[in-house]
Amino acid sequence: MFWAMVITFLAVIFFIIPTVFACIIYRKIPVDKNKRRFLKGVTLYPAAMAGGSAYGYHYERKQQxxxxxxxxxxxxxxxxxxxxxxxxxxxxxxxxxxxxxxxxxxxxxxxxxxxxxxxxxxxxxxxxxxxxxxxxxxxxxxxxxxxxxxxxxxxxxxxxxxxxxxxxxxxxxxxxxxxxxxxxxxxxxxxxxxxxxxxxxxxxxxxxxxxxxxxxxxxxxxxxxxxxxxxxxxxxxxxxxxxxxxxxxxxxxxxxxxxxxxxxxxxxxxxxxxxxxxxxxxxxxxxxxxxxxxxxxxxxxxxxxxxxx
Missing domain, CATH: 3.60.21.10 (Metallo-dependent phosphatases)
Structure with missing residues (x-):
């Protein structure tokens, strides 16, 4: 059960949450397929992943x-x-x-x-x-x-x-x-x-x-x-x-x-x-x-x- 939780946790951190954030932001980007592809593949997902992880590590876990x-x-x-x-x-x-x-x-x-x-x-x-x-x-x-x-x-x-x-x-x-x-x-x-x-x-x-x-x-x-x-x-x-x-x-x-x-x-x-x-x-x-x-x-x-x- 422990390792299943670890794998689930990492999947959420590095896939689900970044994807949700990315989708929210992505919907607001003008319709330009080339730009969309670039943002999604190069900028948006890594930024969302880094931002969510940084928030969870540096801020929320310390807020009792x-x-x-x-x-x-x-x-x-x-x-x-x-x-x-x-x-x-x-x-x-x-x-x-x-x-x-x-x-x-x-x-x-x-x-x-x-x-x-x-x-x-x-x-x-x-x-x-x-x-x-x-x-x-x-x-x-x-x-x-x-x-x-x-x-x-x-x-x-x-x-x-x-x-x-x-x-x-x-x-x-x-x-x-x-x-x-x-x-x-x-x-x-x-x-x-x-x-x-x-x-x-x-x-x-x-x-x-x-x-x-x-x-x-x-x-x-x-x-x-x-x-x-x-x-x-x-x-x-x-x-x-x-x-x-x-x-x-x-x-x-x-x-x-x-x-x-x-x-x-x-x-x-x-x-x-x-x-x-x-x-x-x-x-x-x-x-x-x-x-x-x-x-x-x-x-x-x-x-x-x-x-x-």
């Missing part, structure tokens, strides 16, 4: 937008007004530095959320991961109810055991296959592990089992006071099946390329934004970093969720 949502909980009276902020898919490394991470955390805190949740793929550089854990620890004081971390696939790729040893020395709440009740509230936060199952049947079975593992310590009657954190967006279905009112996910980067708020290539069942599933909601975060450093029509985001009864 903020989005705000009110979320109704069936038993949310006691939780009313509690606000969570979500970041995801930072992908620490060449295109996202430790200073970028510090600035992101400060920007998240500007709106004074009670809790920060991180839904995976933050720790993506073996050399930088220990310092990143310390940066998270320093930011805990910015969020009155703390910072909660759920794992993504890239943490496994970058020596998760080593990163975990550093995280355990911080005040960050590590939700990997477990749940915690947020101190001073009736809210539970549960973090599911990532499923690496390859075929559809195994994937469905494994993510259901991982969801059950994450919530095993939550009393059945309190699942409606729970938010599930999971990296892969299809855990939204498993959260809904348990009656959990909100599942927060990431992984897709929102497709990284979009037109009119929609992904150019919807490679996932759920790609970005709010998902309604029965009486439950899910959210697919667009990510704060990039595995390829270009974003067009899909800026990185900070999402805020305020609980309402």
């Amino acid at each position: 937008v903020k989005r705000y949502y009110d979320v109704k909980f069936p038993q949310g009276k006691a939780l009313s007004g509690l606000t969570l902020a979500q970041i995801s898919d930072v992908h620490l490394g060449k295109f996202f530095s430790l200073d970028n991470l510090r600035n992101l955390l400060k920007r998240v805190a500007e709106d004074e959320p009670d809790i920060l949740v991180v839904t995976g793929d933050l720790f993506d550089d073996v050399e930088m991961n220990p310092a990143a854990a310390q940066v998270l620890d320093e930011a805990v004081d910015l969020f009155p109810k703390g910072i909660y971390f759920a794992i993504g696939n890239h943490e496994y790729y970058r020596n998760w055991g080593r990163t975990l040893s550093f995280l355990k020395k911080t005040r960050v709440h590590i939700l990997v296959g477990r749940a915690e009740k947020v101190p001073g509230t009736d809210l539970w936060l549960a973090g599911a592990e990532y499923s690496f199952a390859r075929d559809d049947e195994s994937f469905e079975q494994e993510k259901a089992a991982l969801t059950q593992k994450a919530v095993k310590d939550i009393p059945q009657e309190e699942l409606k006071q729970t938010i599930l954190l999971a990296h892969h967006p299809e855990f939204i279905d498993d959260g809904a099946a348990l009656g959990i009112p909100l599942t927060l996910t990431g992984h897709t980067h929102g497709g990284q390329l979009g037109i009119f708020g929609l992904p150019v290539i919807p490679a996932f069942k759920y790609t970005r934004g709010l998902v309604k599933n029965g009486d439950s909601l899910g959210y697919v975060h667009c990510g704060n970093g990039s595995w390829l450093p270009i974003r067009v029509g899909c800026p990185p985001e900070i999402a805020y969720f305020r609980i309402r009864p």
Whole structure:
């Protein structure tokens, strides 16, 4: 799936988007076949390709937008007004530095959320991961109810055991296959592990089992006071099946390329934004970093969720 996404992404960057831009401009050129042929073959497509790529690399991928949502909980009276902020898919490394991470955390805190949740793929550089854990620890004081971390696939790729040893020395709440009740509230936060199952049947079975593992310590009657954190967006279905009112996910980067708020290539069942599933909601975060450093029509985001009864 990863290489299919890479190929799709490159095809969009170097063919589809330049073609769309070129067609828009091309329609305005006077009817002269020789000039048209020259512009199309020599000037227009390369210019559109360079311009779109430059915009996506130098500008949009660095513009962290903020989005705000009110979320109704069936038993949310006691939780009313509690606000969570979500970041995801930072992908620490060449295109996202430790200073970028510090600035992101400060920007998240500007709106004074009670809790920060991180839904995976933050720790993506073996050399930088220990310092990143310390940066998270320093930011805990910015969020009155703390910072909660759920794992993504890239943490496994970058020596998760080593990163975990550093995280355990911080005040960050590590939700990997477990749940915690947020101190001073009736809210539970549960973090599911990532499923690496390859075929559809195994994937469905494994993510259901991982969801059950994450919530095993939550009393059945309190699942409606729970938010599930999971990296892969299809855990939204498993959260809904348990009656959990909100599942927060990431992984897709929102497709990284979009037109009119929609992904150019919807490679996932759920790609970005709010998902309604029965009486439950899910959210697919667009990510704060990039595995390829270009974003067009899909800026990185900070999402805020305020609980309402």
